[in-house]
Amino acid sequence: MTSLRTRVWYGAGGAVGAVKEAAYTMFILLFYTQVLGLSGTVTGLIIAVSLVWDGISDPLVGSLSDRLRSRHGRRHPFMALSILPLGLGFVGLFAPPQAVVDNSAWLAGWLLFWSLWVRTFVTTFAIPHLALSAEITRDYHERSQVLGARMGFMFLSAVLLPALALTFIFPEQGGVDGRFNPERYPLYGMLSCAVVWVMATLSTLGTRHHIQPEVAQPGAADHTTLWTLFSDLRRTLGNRNFRLLIGYDIAATTAYGVISTLNILVWTFFWAFSAAEISIILSLPTLLGVALAILTMGPLGRRFSKQRLVQLSLTGLILNCLWLYPLQLFGWLPADSGNLVFALNFVFMLLFMYLFMVRLVNSTSIVADLTDEHELDHGVRQEAGFFSVINFVSKLSTVAGPLYGGLALDIIGLETGMRPGDVPLATQHGLVYALGLGVIPPLLVALWIISRVRSSQAHVEAIQAKIAARREQAPES
Numbered sequence: 171m172t173s174l175r176t177r178v179w180y181g182a183g184g185a186v187g188a189v190k191e192a193a194y195t196m197f198i199l200l201f202y203t204q205v206l207g208l209s210g211t212v213t214g215l216i217i218a219v220s221l222v223w224d225g226i227s228d229p230l231v232g233s234l235s236d237r238l239r240s241r242h243g244r245r246h247p248f249m250a251l252s253i254l255p256l257g258l259g260f261v262g263l264f265a266p267p268q269a270v271v272d273n274s275a276w277l278a279g280w281l282l283f284w285s286l287w288v289r290t291f292v293t294t295f296a297i298p299h300l301a302l303s304a305e306i307t308r309d310y311h312e313r314s315q316v317l318g319a320r321m322g323f324m325f326l327s328a329v330l331l332p333a334l335a336l337t338f339i340f341p342e343q344g345g346v347d348g349r350f351n352p353e354r355y356p357l358y359g360m361l362s363c364a365v366v367w368v369m370a371t372l373s374t375l376g377t378r379h380h381i382q383p384e385v386a387q388p389g390a391a392d393h394t395t396l397w398t399l400f401s402d403l404r405r406t407l408g409n410r411n412f413r414l415l416i417g418y419d420i421a422a423t424t425a426y427g428v429i430s431t432l433n434i435l436v437w438t439f440f441w442a443f444s445a446a447e448i449s450i451i452l453s454l455p456t457l458l459g460v461a462l463a464i465l466t467m468g469p470l471g472r473r474f475s476k477q478r479l480v481q482l483s484l485t486g487l488i489l490n491c492l493w494l495y496p497l498q499l500f501g502w503l504p505a506d507s508g509n510l511v512f513a514l515n516f517v518f519m520l521l522f523m524y525l526f527m528v529r530l531v532n533s534t535s536i537v538a539d540l541t542d543e544h545e546l547d548h549g550v551r552q553e554a555g556f557f558s559v560i561n562f563v564s565k566l567s568t569v570a571g572p573l574y575g576g577l578a579l580d581i582i583g584l585e586t587g588m589r590p591g592d593v594p595l596a597t598q599h600g601l602v603y604a605l606g607l608g609v610i611p612p613l614l615v616a617l618w619i620i621s622r623v624r625s626s627q628a629h630v631e632a633i634q635a636k637i638a639a640r641r642e643q644a645p646e647s
Contacts (some may be wrong), residue, residue, distance in 0.1 A: 172312045179376020180306060181319025183249070183299040185369040186256070186303035188327035189362050190292045197330045197349075197358065201264065202281055205352050206271055212278050220285035225562045227293045232558025233402040235298045236551070238627050243381035244554075245305070246374060251372045257363035259288035264359030271352075273420070282431035294368060301554035304538040306380050308634055310627045311471045312493055314535040318467045321531050323369070325460045325523075329453050331365060336449075393567065405547060405548060406555045412540050415533065416563050421616035422484070422529065423564045426572020427610035429522075435575075435584070436605055440498075440598045442590045451519050459523030465570065467531065475626050476532040476539075483529035484617040489523045495602050534560070536623065539630045546633050547639075571608075578604035 194217065231248070238244045244254045263284040270276045292565055303316050338347035339357050348354055406412060437443045437451065470479055497503050503511065537560055541553045582600030584593065 172307045172309070172316060175381075176377065177316055177319040177361065179373055179451065180299075180302065180316055181323045181373075182369045182376070184322070184324035185293070185301070185327035185619040186366055186373075187292055187296045189260070189331060189366050190288060191523050192331045193263065194363060196280075197335075197355070198263070199401075200349060201352075201355055202277070205350055205355070206277060207240075208274060208277050208281070213281065216282045216419045217479070219282065220289050221565060223286055224293065225409060225565045226587045227290060228297055228558040228562040228565070229403050229555070230558075231293050232301070233300060233330070233398075233552075235554040236402065237398075241383050243305075243383055245302045246378060246381055248294050248298040249302075249370065249374045250345065252291045253367060253374065253549065256291035256295060258365045258371070259284055259291060260366065261287055261356070261359045262361035264362070266370055271571060281411075285552050289595055291310060297554050297558045298593075299373065300534075300557040300561070302356075302377060302380065302409035304541050304553040305382055306377065308542065310476075310539070310630050311468070313538045314531055315469050317534050317538070318464055318527075318531045321527060321534075322460050322464050325527065327365070327369075329456045329619050331362070333449070333453055335361065371632040380441065396405055398524035402420075402552060402555050403559070406544065406552055406559060409540060409547070410542065411625060412537075412556065412559075413509050414619055415540070418531065418616045418619040418623070419560055419563050420567045421612040421619065422533075423567035424570045425609045426610040427528070427567060428574055428605065428612075429571075431575035432578070432601065432605045432608065435579075436601055438518030439584065439590050439593045440601055441511060441515060443512070443515075451512075451515055455516060455519035460527055462520075462524050463527035463531070467528070470528070472534075476536050477620060477623055477625055478642040480536070480620050481528055481533045481617060483525045483532070484613055484620065486525040487522065487529070488613050488617070489611055490518060490525065491606060491613075494518045495606070499599060499602065533620070536625055537624055541638065542630060542633045546637055574608050575604075 193592065199210075199213060202213045203210045235244050235248055239245065240247050242250075263281075264281045266277060270280045280479075303313060305315055306316055309635070335358050336349075338359065340351075342348055434448065437448050443451070474482065483538050497514070498511070534557075537556050538553070541551060541556055544556070545551050578601075582604060583597050584601065
């Protein structure tokens with residue numbers, strides 16, 4: 171049985187990707203445009219280019235990790251060698267020299283270089299780390315617990331790091347918002363660096379006893395070329411269940427991208443929440459939802475299959491989108507019910523984060539199970555190949571959220587410079603309808619696709635038994 175210590179050490183590595191996400195969702199756009207004066211169009215284009223590279227590099231790193239022959243295993247060399255440069259990348263990202271800041275072309279080049287740097291080394295750590303989950307345990311239930319620990323650290327870090335930064339690095343002083351003080355950002359870069367170094371080191375060292383030097387690998391005698399990497403990718407896509415899981419993930423992640431894009435606008439213009447209220451709704455439900463998911467993952471996993479848990483969580487997410495907003499749209503909430511509205515939104519976010527966590531952990535755990543199915547069919551283990559494809563698809567799918575959100579804002583007439591009290595009622599309602607139309611249909615599609623995946627505990631254990639029997643017979647053949 172996988173020990174709690176192993177789950178914690180492994181889970182700590184989930185903070186690495188969260189530090190990157192926190193930097194880009196909370197601070198990079200603001201820092202480079204509003205503080206340093208770089209064009210918003212140029213900044214957005216650079217971030218998009220780095221995101222495309224991020225997606226392309228995932229399958230490449232996954233295949234390289236699967237093919238690595240080393241006495242330190244296939245995962246830990248990538249993880250260990252990524253730690254130092256990754257941390258330094260955050261320092262560079264948030265501390266451009268004054269000579270660079272004074273020249274917009276140099277500043278754009280600086281952002282592009284360090285964005286590619288950070289995203290590359292996040293990939294070389296995160297993809298092998300994610301694949302390691304399938305090597306730590308082959309137990310059907312323990313895989314979900316191990317991945318749950320990773321997701322827990324990821325969500326908590328994504329919330330706590332920006333919260334600590336806003337409180338201690340970017341506080342308001344003398345009526346001036348600290349986020350617009352360029353001298354504060356190098357401190358945030360150093361904080362990000364420290365978190366990455368500590369958490370990645372703990373995860374790498376804490377899981378070293380799970381190193382597997384001798385593992386069946388694709389084309390071990392072949393030289394690793396672009397063609398062999400492409401062949402590895404094509405082989406993973408030959409799995410029917412995996413193709414269905416990719417379709418499911420595209421739909422589910424698209425819905426999440428829409429929610430992430432429009433939630434802040436709905437809270438601001440439809441519910442008229444203050445910045446302080448929004449910060450509470452963003453943080454506390456996440457902390458409670460993650461804790462609740464971790465506590466209930468074991469009991470739920472013993473009662474339901476992973477596929478059924480994904481179906482139940484998607485159904486819950488759809489229903490959760492249907493109960494709150496009609497109360498306000500149809501005037502069923504009492505007037506001047508600020509505290510009640512805040513409490514209802516708090517419950518809404520708690521349910522959303524809990525259900526999203528259950529969905530994500532179990533669908534990721536299904537990917538780990540499919541690597542066994544792949545080994546039975548092809549005689550090789552390509553865990554990183556499977557996880558890298560899912561990561562690639564998820565990253566591309568999140569782009570749909572901002573694209574849809576921008577189009578929706580133009581259609582409903584939410585113009586630049588509008589304040590909560592100035593927005594017409596029709597525009598407020600249009601914002602809610604845009605949220606529903608962008609979220610519920612993709613979730614329904616995801617629910618339909620996941621119902622077609624064929625995976626169960628009995629199926630996985632039967633596959634593992636056949637693999638074990640084949641390995642026992644291999645020396646005699």
